[in-house]
Amino acid sequence: MTWDPRQYLAFADHRGRPFHELVGRVRADEPRRVVDLGCGPGNLTVGLRDRWPQAQLDAFDSSPEMVQQARERGLDAAVADVRDWTPPADSDVVITNAVLQWVPEHRELLQRWAAELPHGAWIAMQVPGNFGSPSHVTIRELAAGDRWRDRLGGVLRGDGTVDEPMDYAGLLDAAGCAVDVWETTYVQRLDGPDPVLEWVMGTALTPVRAALDDSEWEQFLAELRPRLAAAYPRREDGGTFFPFRRIFVVAQVGVG
Template identity: 65%
Template sequence: NPEVYLAFADHRGRPFFDLLTRVTAREPRRVVDLGCGPGNLTETLASRWPGAVIEAWDSSPEMVQAARGRGVEARVGDVRDWAPTPDTDVVVSNATLQWVPEHMELVVRWAGRLAPGAWLAFQVPGNFAAPSHQAVRELAAQQRWSELLGDFPFREPDVVLSAEGYAGLLTDAGCSVDAWETTYVHQLSGPNPVLEWITGTALHPVRSRLSDADWESFRAELIPMLDVHYPRRADGTTFFPFRRIFVAAHVC
């Protein structure tokens, strides 16, 4: 959901820029953004590397439409179908690969097809064991909701590797790897800010399976479960810790 996603654009954008500080390509020919979302961050790639061709993919038609509205030449596509062209010098993926169960194989394949000197940089959330996600899994497992949600594909805690795990994969694939993790403590404002945050991304599979009325009921039941773990502070804000894993791999 581009509108909901952009409500937290500043918080969501910070990991993107932290990742790109480790990519030192000077004059890349082609820069690819896999999972470009609404294009607000893709725009900055064109500013940083004005001589590069910017290629942008996202699986969501709504996100691609929003990106095109910003002037980004985005296309609808599954990252599993993407392959680098010979002039691809930088590949960036921000908070996308966690949605692809076989992404470990994908990044190794991409590294093997990129030319020496190219960069593969990605960031994935590492918060699938966080209270926010645990609360959603617990609620979805209740009889009423399990019957409606069916094979609800909410992400389990082991869908991403550790920083060390990715470093090992890509080092073995012939890359020089910088991998690390950071836990951001986002200070959010407004009513039910954690619910609104996960509504823009993690709860999308729930929303797509429920009627409007059931969706509002699910949200209403989730609010007190989230409030237990993310209480509102005296100043009216809420702290939301969010762990992320970063990898910047330089193909040797």
């Protein structure tokens, strides 16, 4: 898939808030190495550098376009797949913000990291918990219809993409971690003529865009636009409320 940093950053404030709330629960005082797995364009990663200036900061993303943006922000970012990452011995903080929902085997990764990280290290992850929301259901229903089934079969993620908070708590507790797990539903006000469509174009629709040519993409958006507008009606003042559920996990290794 090709990621568009410009589209992703269109809602930078909304997308950044969960990151800050996640990192705020990491109580590492003087970590030796801080790792951001899925750094995106680096606009949030720079905050890790500011919080822990003495630490070695590693930033990785699978998208060359995102990594280039991160490098332009002064980060020593590299292209890498989160599934291939092995913790260096001094990795004291590992952040994965809105990343692991793209990795079907992320549960096994969490268990492996908990086994490989040093005692007292922190794992902090945040994933969207909205795969059953109207935005995602509407996209999947359209993609499964007669017009698009052959082109988009198997492209989109479903309800089993991420687990419930209790599942992650049990997984990491069993791995010997002290766990802090919670969920938040942000009721986000979005503005503009098609704000929910603009939102999902930055993330959820990325695999759809990769599967379609330019003409097909425009046709798909034309069919999706009125469906999303009906699911998320505009208010009289012109704004649109968009509920977005997020799942947060902070775990400290070896102290559970």
